[in-house]
Amino acid sequence: MNIFVIATTLQAGGGITIYKQFLSHLPEHIGQNKYWIFVNPVLPQVVIEGVIYISFPLQSKIKRTLFEDKLLKAEITKLRVKPDVVVSLQNKGYKCFNACKQLVYFHQSLPLYPGSYNPFKRSERYLFNYKHIFPRLVKRTWVKNTQFVVQTPVVKKRFASYFDIPLENVHVCFPDIEKIDPSQGEIHDWGDECFHFLYVSACAKYQNGITLIKAVELLYKKNPDLASKIRIHITSNPHRAPVMYKQIQKHGVADNFIFEDSIKHDLLMNYYKSISALLFPSSIETVGLPMLEAAAFGTPEIVADVDYAHYVVDGYEGVTYKNVEDYGAWAEAIENACNNKRIIIPLVQIRESEWFTFFKLTQG
Template sequence: MKDCLMFPFQNKTVIVNAAALRSSGAISIYRQFIYHLSKNTNRNRYYIFIDSSVEQPVIDGVIFVHDDNHSWRHRIAWEHGGLKRWLKQRNIIPDVIVSLQNTGSVIECQQVVYYHQPLPFYPRKWNLLKAKERMMWLYKHIYPFFVSSTLNDKTDVVVQIPFIKRGFCKKYKFAEDRVHVLFPDVEKIETDKIIAANLSADCLHFIYPATPFPYKEHKTLVEAVRILRQSNPSVFAKIRIHFTIPIGGYPLLEQLIVEYGVSEQFVFDGVMSHENLLSFYKASRGLLFPSTIETLGLPLLEAAAFGLPIMASDLDYAHEVLNGYEGVMFAKAENHEKWADLITRIYEEAPAFEPLTPKESSWGKFFELINK
């Protein structure tokens, strides 16, 4: 780790653990935190432990300490004594420990933990012996021990939606008044400035932006299209479902598509930049989102910003995230017939809806927890 200097002024000394955040939604949390920290330092001294590759803007009173060791062993050792030793060696007495990565620290002081790992709260079972499921098994069965071991009676926990709060309080037997639901910032999308992707006009295009994990339930859409092949050939011939997975990125899914004879209906576009994804939303007839495990499900909000029809899993996270949006239809991931019916409905009705307006930022409340 790179050493640091001391600041001559501060109200509080705040330690921020964020070294595990490097990609996907986790890095979005970090970026939002940094953006709002620049306006909410309150003359505190901040030490932020972060991967050296992540952005580190200049902010008065803030110093970044590089931690590029991402092994589980290092992280467990760090949170269970390593950080305490690091501080003691430098005569630093923390007032607040902030974690943006689910787990706190064994240091006895005020803590604010941003929790965003939903796997322990879903009933789905995982097989430790299957390579593709091993990490999910660890997050469901082992990870909670490390979360609970770093909670204390001075800890406040921040989550994004009520479902995660209910799961956290039940799993960890944690007081409800110390778990705070703070919706993350969602970018206001100026849809009139987005140029639609150049997709074939004679087809009906849907998009599903998701990583190739089993719980994303891509298979639901393959099964639904297989049903349409038999029940509604005219719809079947027109639809194209775009996956943000490269060819070869999900062999079992590709094998199933070939086996069912529906290869023409699925397009593997690969990982997209955010700009390209927005262009696809604008050119698409709707968003398909059968995922059965989510913390938030950002594509739901992005598609709603375009007023698109959305077909989502009939689960609490989707209901809570899209509360107030009229353009969403729900179906259980295992109900393939209903997914086929909803796709047909969108094909026949071509509905459009009033875009969903982003909520006001709640990060001010996060910093209130630090400064209380």
């Protein structure tokens, strides 16, 4: 069979991770099929027998729009190849291939959860678009009986309900997760007597950094001595997270928050071993990888009381769930993490790769 794979608009984030995992598993599933992979040139193009890459340098939004109805059609005409199956790794479908089977990997969970975003605020405009514009656009591209792949049962349920898709047309393929050896790495020396926490976040509105700010502010009223010793390390910087930075200054807790920017993998693992707790108040995630990483070290976690979190770290005794709007509850949980040290059994990752489910769906 000729299988077309579309990955032309993937440029950053989880989409690239999906693409790389797809390539890593492709050799063992390719069989006698021939894969034609249409890619953004920034993506790796690994040499695999039976795979041909067609590069599309699509940078502007206008060109991306044109790709759907012009550039792809023109390229297919030149190739003189008709697909038997079309696989989209980027949420959208393709009307121009309505006569063949289509498989869409949907990996944008923001539309599936409640959230209010202001299109007139620069920091929220892209969230507004993903919440309200994006789902309308992608739904129009899906052909009848398209098969969908999502990452968790939680997303499957929300996706099917939101888009009114039959559950039998939605399949779960949990992404590969790095197996972490908790014996590796070392305890990080902070060089002080403070209580250190980690907030792995790009500081988007739905990741609820304001919850941590107000929780610390409340702690100053309740236990100022303890509050003055709290240090929350953020995996972003003031330039990329100006709203978070301004709120920290506004609430007078600048001494408590440390912008680390991106943290190298080895140092991040050391941080997990050394912090008082991971703080993860995000209301929207597909998986929430930091929760799994911290749990692998037996690190305490304070996380949003949301369905995805309950699924991902189900059975881990070190997790505490809190409503992100209950700032007092977060303040109390942070205080408890400082005062109550205990040994927690690490969450062992024994999950096998589920990519076989994905490739099984590509069969005609």
